[in-house]
Every structure is written in structure tokens, then in C-alpha cells.
Amino acid sequence: MTRDNLKQAVFDAIDAEKETIIGVGEALYANPELGYREAFGTQQVAEIFKGIGFQVEENIAVTGVLATPPVSLPGPVVSVLGELDAIICSEHPDADPQTGAVHACGHHIQVAAMVGVALGLHAAGAFPQLDGTVNFMAVPAEEFVEMAYRSRLKTEGKITWFGGKQEMIEKGLFDATDIAMMAHALDIGPGPATVIGATGNGFIGKEIRFIGKESHAGAAPHEGVNALNAAMLAMNNIHAQRETFRDEDRIRVHPILTKGGDAVNVVPADVCMESFVRGASIHGMRDASKKVDRAIAAGAMAVGADVTIENIPGYLPLLTVPELDTLFKENALPFCEHRIIEGGEFAGSFDMGDLSHLIPCLHPFTGGVSGNIHTRGFKVSDIDTAFLFPAKAMAATIIDLLWDGAQKGKAIIDSFTPSLTKEQYLSLLKEISETRKVAGNAF
Ligand SMILES: [Zn+2]
Structure with missing residues (x-):
């Protein structure tokens, strides 16, 4: 099979698995949970991965899932992430009346897209054709909220750090990861579009x-x-x-x-x-x-x-890796009709920033939503774009990274100079x- 044929097979598989992919996103949306409380989301994601025979580890950092496919070849390890937690925005019409929690930052979309990458690669039989491992992580607590609750978790010895990825770095969950990626939803107009290479505070x-x-x-x-x-x-x-x-x-x-x-x-x-x-x-x-x-x-x-x-x-400022962004851009382009915005500086913050100081990270923003994040107006406006487009573009990027001896992946890993070692980061x-x-x- 050629690389392009494999990509097409993965896109077809993602379309065929549409119901499950969108279903998990909508289930999370209907049951919003705040950071380090994502029991429902953890269970939903774990069920899907168990159903396709992946090795599944649950509650990796209080909550969260790490799923690994049954077959993978030697080579670099790529981790695909989806954040499980909601934000507090009581003004939002879909907010939980008790907690004020709502997916007004589109993290439910990230989880669906992460599941979409897995289902697509799995159903198309991609894993035995890739020179490396792809694992999938539903990660907890990206939003920095409920400080008192997190202080309590800390006192009880359940966490060391308030942020989910901080905690996962501490626990060594990224020690084996060579490249990490996720896609964050953002209102960038109707239809498929993406922002690549943007930094964050x-x-x-x-x-x-x-x-x-x-x-x-x-x-x-x-x-x-x-x-x-x-x-x-x-x-x-x-x-x-x-x-x-x-x-x-x-x-x-x-x-x-x-x-x-x-x-x-x-x-x-x-x-x-x-x-x-x-x-x-x-x-x-x-x-x-x-x-x-x-x-x-x-x-x-x-x-x-x-x-x-x-x-x-x-969180630490979000750093970008131009080679990784370019690869994602090439794979997003066929879906985006050139609606690609490059660069930009977000004054907001992401805990992917912490990981970006240690390993090459890809953190594009993808469309299909309208309204500002963290506000009452945020909603999915185009289901296929929101849930399926990031899954396809990330899956195709992974194929490029790990194709033919993982040459592209290895080149990115070799030329990456971490701005901090894990030890420096933790200190x-x-x-x-x-x-x-x-x-x-x-x-
Ligand atoms: Zn967010």
C-alpha cells in the first residue's frame, strides 16, 4: 500500500466510525466534568479502546486513560492527546446547573478527535505499517480551576501539581513519548480551517x-x-x-x-x-x-x-516546532481549501506549553465551532468539521511521521532541542x- 492509499483508507475508516467518534464527544458534552473529576469521561474513553482490543490503563493521573494498540513496530512513540475536562461558565445555556461546568472550551471535541485518530488508524490496518508506536491519552485537568479542591487533592497526596499535564510529566507518563499532538477547537469561521504555529502565554x-x-x-x-x-x-x-x-x-x-x-x-x-x-x-x-x-x-x-x-x-508558554506545523499544514490543506492561518500569539495559556518545553509538540487550532471559548456563545456549528477534520489531519500527519522508517519523525526528534530537561522542569x-x-x- 502506498502512503497516500493508506491515508485515504484511514479517512474512509474515520467516516465509517463517525457515529462512535461524534457519540463520545456528545456524551462528554452532555456530562461535563471539571478537572481531576472526569470519571464519566474516563470510563467512556476506556470502553471504546477496550472494545477494539487496545491495552488500556485507567485513572493514570487521578482520572484519564492511556491506550496502546495491540500491534506496533519499533520506532518513535507519538502520543495523541485529548483533554477531558470542562470549564466553569454558569452563563452558558448548557452549563451543569450545580457545578457551572460546560464544554465551552471544546475539550470534548479533542477527545472525540483523539478517538477518531485511533479508530481510523486501527480500522484501516495502519499500525503494522507504521515504524513506531502511536498511543492515545485522554488527559485530565487542563483548565486551572477549583484551586481549593486541587489543594485538597495535594494535601491528600493524590496530586503533586494542579495541571493535568504537569502531573503526568511528574508521574513519568510522557517519558517514552517522542512527539505529542492534539488539536484545540477555535472559532475560525464556518467550514474546515486551522491555525498553526501559534504560541501561547x-x-x-x-x-x-x-x-x-x-x-x-x-x-x-x-x-x-x-x-x-x-x-x-x-x-x-x-x-x-x-x-x-x-x-x-x-x-x-x-x-x-x-x-x-x-x-x-x-x-x-x-x-x-x-x-x-x-x-x-x-x-x-x-x-x-x-x-x-x-x-x-x-x-x-x-x-x-x-x-x-x-x-x-x-503553565509554561506554548512553544512551536515549525517542521511539525508544516507537516500538519500539508495534511490539513486538502480539507481546508487554503483556509490556513499561520502564526499568532495567544495571550491565554495551555498546559501543552509545559510539555512543549520537553518534547516536540503539535497544538493546532481547528474550526467547526462558533463563539469565543469560555463564554456562553461557544458551540459546535459544523459537526463534521469539528469532530472529523482534526482526526483526519492528525492521522495523516502521524502516517507521514512514521512512514518508511519514520524518517520524518526521526528528523524532527533529532533536530529538537528541549528548552528544559524533565529535571530542570520539575525544579x-x-x-x-x-x-x-x-x-x-x-x-
Ligand atoms: Zn481549552
Whole structure:
């Protein structure tokens, strides 16, 4: 069989398996689960892979699935990923009324596409013709939400890191992977279209708590220490840093107050704030993070409040591999009628960014959806484009990577210089994980 014949056989197989592929996506959409809670999604994906005789490992990082085909030849290992988790967006008409969870980031599409790649390659008999292994991972917890729940999991020893791919790297689940790929949904107009080679910001998460002293807000405010004023000053101080952020670092700091006080007639003594500090480079985001910590500490000191800043490693900036993007582009082109957007800089963040510092990663965006991600308007607008197009384009890319002695795959792996080793990566996360305290009476 020629390479092109094999690709066509895989496309036909994906079309023939359409019901299962779209079915798993729709089942996940109807049962949205937040990160590290994806029991239903794990079970759905595991069932499909067991049904076609794959070796299946469940709950690889609290939840999640690793599936390996029964036959594979020696050569590079390509991992196809699909993220299981939903986002919280209570305003969305399909949000779970209890949790607010909804697939408004299209992760259900990723899982369906990952399953589509597997079913297509399997049914077309591709695995024994490829010089390497393809494994499939339904991965947990990409959205950085429910910090309190994840803190609890951490205390209970169930996770080390808040992000699913961070946790999987820690657990060694990517140790054998040479190339990883996934496709993320994005509103890029009707019909098949793709964005390739786009980068993303990294971020550091912050949980901040200002402790003041309660007193009667009317009768004795002079006896209190107003923690809300400390937080307000901290926010203003952060704003005063903005002129120092360089354009190329693409810094975004967006704090919110999660607790502003207890009662209106009591001077607030316990005020909580959360923030992300995003940036396009590790150095840029760490530099901005230090300035933000300083701004917060100064707010607390001004009124004599205590403050605790807990820095939590978010995700690293998303790096791209041009050769991998080009290969995907060539395979997307027949479906896209030249509707391919190249490059771009997302100020948002993805935990694929972490993996992209260690191994070559492909993270294109694909269409078939409308509305902005993480908003009430996000929906699938073209079922075939959303679910089947990324499966076909990724499957064809894998065939190219692993065809004929896996020459293309090996060339990409050989020319890739990781920006961090796994050890350096894990020590960076530990370094970022810092709790900083300032006492209100320090000055
Ligand atoms: Zn997403």
C-alpha cells in the first residue's frame, strides 16, 4: 500500500466510525466534568479502546486513560492527546446547573478527535505499517480551576501539581513519548480551517490572603486594620507596575477579589484575592510575578495588615516546532481549501506549553465551532468539521511521521532541542511554588 492509499483508507475508516467518534464527544458534552473529576469521561474513553482490543490503563493521573494498540513496530512513540475536562461558565445555556461546568472550551471535541485518530488508524490496518508506536491519552485537568479542591487533592497526596499535564510529566507518563499532538477547537469561521504555529502565554497563579483586625466599622474603625483597603492598595500598586511590562513579554495580570469582608458594619479583617500573572517567556512572567508580589506586600504594609501570597506554578508558554506545523499544514490543506492561518500569539495559556518545553509538540487550532471559548456563545456549528477534520489531519500527519522508517519523525526528534530537561522542569515548578509572607507590624 502506498502512503497516500493508506491515508485515504484511514479517512474512509474515520467516516465509517463517525457515529462512535461524534457519540463520545456528545456524551462528554452532555456530562461535563471539571478537572481531576472526569470519571464519566474516563470510563467512556476506556470502553471504546477496550472494545477494539487496545491495552488500556485507567485513572493514570487521578482520572484519564492511556491506550496502546495491540500491534506496533519499533520506532518513535507519538502520543495523541485529548483533554477531558470542562470549564466553569454558569452563563452558558448548557452549563451543569450545580457545578457551572460546560464544554465551552471544546475539550470534548479533542477527545472525540483523539478517538477518531485511533479508530481510523486501527480500522484501516495502519499500525503494522507504521515504524513506531502511536498511543492515545485522554488527559485530565487542563483548565486551572477549583484551586481549593486541587489543594485538597495535594494535601491528600493524590496530586503533586494542579495541571493535568504537569502531573503526568511528574508521574513519568510522557517519558517514552517522542512527539505529542492534539488539536484545540477555535472559532475560525464556518467550514474546515486551522491555525498553526501559534504560541501561547505561560502563567503563575497566586492565592493571596490579607489579614487585618476587625472592629466596629462605625464606632471604632481606628481600632481596626482594614484588610480590604490593603487589597485595594495592592490592586492599585499592581496597576502602577503596568508601564514597566515590556510589549514582547505580553504580560497580563488580572486579579479578582474572592472575599471582600464578612459584614458591612465590621472592618474587614479577612480578605482574599486571586490572580494570574501571564507572560510570553518564563523570564518575563517570573519578573512580572516578583513585581506583583512587591505591589501586594506594599498594600498590606501601608495599612499594617498581614499578607500571605501563595505562588502556584501555572503553565509554561506554548512553544512551536515549525517542521511539525508544516507537516500538519500539508495534511490539513486538502480539507481546508487554503483556509490556513499561520502564526499568532495567544495571550491565554495551555498546559501543552509545559510539555512543549520537553518534547516536540503539535497544538493546532481547528474550526467547526462558533463563539469565543469560555463564554456562553461557544458551540459546535459544523459537526463534521469539528469532530472529523482534526482526526483526519492528525492521522495523516502521524502516517507521514512514521512512514518508511519514520524518517520524518526521526528528523524532527533529532533536530529538537528541549528548552528544559524533565529535571530542570520539575525544579522550576518547585522554585515557583513559594509562599511569601509579610507581617503588618514589619515596619
Ligand atoms: Zn481549552
